[in-house]
Amino acid sequence: MLSRRMFTGCAICAAIGFAADDASAQAPNGIKRKIASRIDGPIEGYETLEVFVDIEPNFIIDWHTHPGTEAAYTLEGDGELHIKGEAMKMLKPGFSWLTPSETPHTLKNGSQATKLFVTFTVQKGKPLSTPVPAPT
Template sequence: MINRRSVLRTGGVAAAGALGAAALASTADAATATHTSHHHHQGDPDPTGGVTRTLLQEHPSPAKGWNAVQTLVEIPRRKESGRHSHPGVEVGYIVRGDVVMEFDDRPSLRLRTGDPFFIPSGAIHNARNVGKVTTMMLSTYVVDETQPLVTTY
């Protein structure tokens, strides 16, 4: 049984690390990643500090070998999730806040409270809080159960 209130994180990067076979990859390199977008907050020694991903639920998907995982991601003001990808799709909703979702392979998206979003499998992205409050995002993933939920870059 998963404690839905447990906050699971590794280092300064949000991480849902206790997901059984979908355990997270190491996030140690996230803070020292050499690639930064032109929007990166220069001079912030810990751009992902305080970011959390709370595991709400995890269930086997009807598709064999896949899991459905739901999390609540919180990103403090002027912080970001860090560049990462997932081994499946992410379907999300901005519960509160204002973010720019940056992608390596497509234009950025500005998302505000009430906006839905979809991130394709394997797409490298970074959610950057550009608002005045801690952003809260509800994210549901359908992911390969043999892979880490999050791979950081």
């Protein structure tokens, strides 16, 4: 049976975790994204996507991983970022971070809308994001 938490995780991953080869997938309520650039590389079998991500106030992006690196920059808003094995980080305009490949992470948005600019360098043909259980 699909739990509420797992359903939310799956919905979130559908929003920012479209399959790398299906960039036209629809985002669920709570997140909007716009692909600014998509190119092959930097090495064979990978592609780089530059994406503007808008997150509604108080929205939670559940725990997930990516099949490559995620480099993000906060343009507007605030929130809490949790990356497995690291201290919680506070998002605010100008804050940037790098999430290593296959590293679980989650984001809890603050009371205002947040806008991020995210660069994904991921393996082609794999889902951009995969839901995972919260680390213990």
